[in-house]
Amino acid sequence: MNKILIVAQKEFRDGIRNRWTGAITIIFILMSLGLAYFGSATAGVLGFSSLESTLVSLASLCVMLIPLIALMLAYNCFVGELEQGTLLLLMTYPLSNAQLLLGKFTGQAAIITLASVLGFGLPAIIICLVSDVDVASVLIAFSQFIVLASLLGWVFIAIAYIISISVSEKSKAAGLALIVWFLFVLVFDLVLMAILVASEGNINQTLVPFLLWVNPTDVFRILVYTIIGAESYSGVLQIAENGADGTLYLFSVMLLWVALPLACSWWIFNKKELSE
Amino acid sequence: MNDIAVDLNEVCKYYPNVNALHPLTMSVKSGEVLGLFGHNGAGKSTLMKLILGILKPSTGSVSALGHCPRSNQAHNYRTQFGYLPENVSFYEHLSGREVLHYLAKLKGHNKTQADRLLEEVNLTPAADRAVKTYSKGMRQRLGLAQAFLGAPRLLILDEPTVGLDPVATQDFYLTVDRLKSGGCAVILCSHVLPGVEHHIDRAMILSQGRKLALGPLAELREAANLPIEVSVSGLTRADIEDKLKGLITEPDWLQSSAHGALHNRFNSAAENKLDILRNLATEENLQDLHIKLPSLEDLYRHYLSDFNNAAV
Numbered sequence: 001m002n003k004i005l006i007v008a009q010k011e012f013r014d015g016i017r018n019r020w021t022g023a024i025t026i027i028f029i030l031m032s033l034g035l036a037y038f039g040s041a042t043a044g045v046l047g048f049s050s051l052e053s054t055l056v057s058l059a060s061l062c063v064m065l066i067p068l069i070a071l072m073l074a075y076n077c078f079v080g081e082l083e084q085g086t087l088l089l090l091m092t093y094p095l096s097n098a099q100l101l102l103g104k105f106t107g108q109a110a111i112i113t114l115a116s117v118l119g120f121g122l123p124a125i126i127i128c129l130v131s132d133v134d135v136a137s138v139l140i141a142f143s144q145f146i147v148l149a150s151l152l153g154w155v156f157i158a159i160a161y162i163i164s165i166s167v168s169e170k171s172k173a174a175g176l177a178l179i180v181w182f183l184f185v186l187v188f189d190l191v192l193m194a195i196l197v198a199s200e201g202n203i204n205q206t207l208v209p210f211l212l213w214v215n216p217t218d219v220f221r222i223l224v225y226t227i228i229g230a231e232s233y234s235g236v237l238q239i240a241e242n243g244a245d246g247t248l249y250l251f252s253v254m255l256l257w258v259a260l261p262l263a264c265s266w267w268i269f270n271k272k273e274l275s276e
Numbered sequence: 277m278n279d280i281a282v283d284l285n286e287v288c289k290y291y292p293n294v295n296a297l298h299p300l301t302m303s304v305k306s307g308e309v310l311g312l313f314g315h316n317g318a319g320k321s322t323l324m325k326l327i328l329g330i331l332k333p334s335t336g337s338v339s340a341l342g343h344c345p346r347s348n349q350a351h352n353y354r355t356q357f358g359y360l361p362e363n364v365s366f367y368e369h370l371s372g373r374e375v376l377h378y379l380a381k382l383k384g385h386n387k388t389q390a391d392r393l394l395e396e397v398n399l400t401p402a403a404d405r406a407v408k409t410y411s412k413g414m415r416q417r418l419g420l421a422q423a424f425l426g427a428p429r430l431l432i433l434d435e436p437t438v439g440l441d442p443v444a445t446q447d448f449y450l451t452v453d454r455l456k457s458g459g460c461a462v463i464l465c466s467h468v469l470p471g472v473e474h475h476i477d478r479a480m481i482l483s484q485g486r487k488l489a490l491g492p493l494a495e496l497r498e499a500a501n502l503p504i505e506v507s508v509s510g511l512t513r514a515d516i517e518d519k520l521k522g523l524i525t526e527p528d529w530l531q532s533s534a535h536g537a538l539h540n541r542f543n544s545a546a547e548n549k550l551d552i553l554r555n556l557a558t559e560e561n562l563q564d565l566h567i568k569l570p571s572l573e574d575l576y577r578h579y580l581s582d583f584n585n586a587a588v
Contacts, residue, residue: 006381018369085364089422092328093382094354273331 003095007103008110015073015111024069024112028119028149031061036127048131051141052228058120059224062149063217068181070112070156075177077104078164078269097269105157105262112153116146144227148220151254155216156181158261165268188215213250216257223250279306280342281430281461282327287336289322289485296322297485299336304461306429309452311472312465313576314482320465321362323482324432327463328359341430355383358428360419362435368408372399372418375407379422393421396451398444412439420448424455431455431462437472449475473572481579488579493572500578502570503543506552510563513540519555523548537563546570 015021035057081087124142128135163176212218282304289297297319304310325331329345366375380390394403397417416439437445480490530541
């Protein structure tokens with residue numbers, strides 16, 4: 001346990017020092033404030049419009065950006081140490097593979113979490129101070145959003161570890177990370193839509209919600225819509241309603257999306273032999 | 277058997293297309309320094325990684341400090357390992373002190389010990405600079421400092437003196453001698469290390485994954501029966517040949533004259549050393565006499581060429 005914290009602390013400090021944490025925080029702040037105050041500019045209105053529309057737009061943007069940020073933060077994590085020779089060294093240290101993996105994950109997950117807390121928390125406070133809103137509902141909604149955004153980040157850190165442990169070159173890891181992002185964020189929804197349209201609704205209705213959970217970004221989106229009760233915005237995601245029985249259930253799916261890639265990375269890590 | 281630090285029994289490692297290590301049986305005792313020699317691809321790194329538990333032997337069994345290095349509990353007693361990998365560049369953006377503090381914490385030691393080791397390898401003046409500004413020698417010293425963390429009982433060093441200046445090399449051997457007398461088993465690995473002869477108890481020569489020789493240097497010398505090289509100044513070739521009838525076995529003879537003095541250099545069998553000394557020392561004209569024993573490098577070449585000839 002202690003070893004995990006030592007590794008986590010180092011990863012976290014690295015994140016602060018190479019300005020990852022600061023950069024992500026600033027991106028989040030700009031996104032939230034921008035969408036809160038200029039999100040309804042197309043409708044001819046400036047200023048804070050509504051909590052609901054702000055969070056829905058924010059969710060759409062986060063679905064694209066958070067996976068990208070998390071993958072970029074983490075793809076280097078193991079392959080980088082492999083290239084500089086420190087992974088080989090650490091494997092001769094009194095440190096198990098699981099401890100190293102969990103330590104790195106804890107540290108990097110903390111970076112994303114801190115960035116979400118600051119990057120979405122500060123705008124929430126600003127909105128409360130500047131605009132005439134129901135302070136309690138804004139704070140509650142944003143807190144829930146922070147939890148979900150962090151969770152989405154954790155999922156993609158864990159996925160990045162599979163890549164980072166499997167390959168032996170940094171550039172390959174970066175390429176794969178981009179492909180993974182592209183698949184999850186852009187391709188998956190398009191393919192799913194295409195299948196639904198092509199099958200003219202003949203596809204088994206109970207199956208569709210499960211298809212959506214194959215993609216953690218969709219689970220994130222459904223969760224955001226569920227917590228703010230924004231059924232009218234959900235569009236394609238309405239198909240999930242039949243199966244979406246409860247936030248807790250979806251939340252568990254998300255946690256599973258963290259645990260499974262981590263377990264997978266661990267398995268690959270244990271099988272891997274560092275021959276050179 | 278508590279004093280056996282490393283024990284390999286018929287250990288073999290093969291990859292789909294290469295045999296990295298042919299069946300090898302060897303052991304290293306506590307308090308013993310083994311020199312491991314061989315050129316690139318000879319199997320040195322594979323052997324070290326097998327002992328450290330990074331690689332899994334294809335067949336045979338490895339035991340390090342009395343345990344299988346790949347068992348589930350292995351990482352607990354790795355506190356007693358010290359390892360210097362061949363190419364390690366550490367965390368470039370951290371300072372030397374931060375790197376060593378981190379590694380010390382992972383090994384369960386405090387910062388005071390890390391700082392003392394920095395002092396010991398003379399890195400204190402540069403300790404707070406980022407590692408990316410370090411020279412090759414400084415990185416090497418940082419690597420040695422982490423290997424020495426916490427009084428290891430098994431020390432495996434890959435090319436330990438690369439990039440070190442003569443003073444640092446001397447300091448390094450002093451540390452090795454000290455750890456050795458404390459009961460630490462040391463494996464020094466190298467192409468050929470200048471000056472290593474006096475610090476190793478046994479040498480092992482590897483080539484293409486095979487053990488060519490293993491034993492104390494004196495024994496290897498005897499077995500190889502390499503000629504000694506005698507340099508004589510002040511005597512003519514005829515004088516020397518007259519004095520040393522039957523003692524000069526090798527035909528090679530080098531003759532030169534500089535500053536008005538004659539220099540002769542010739543080879544002879546090792547067992548004639550004392551006779552040569554005895555016969556020449558009484559010569560009045562003798563100005564200088566020097567006998568060079570076969571060096572580690574000569575031995576290394578001998579065993580390698582033996583092996584290559586056998587292969588042909």
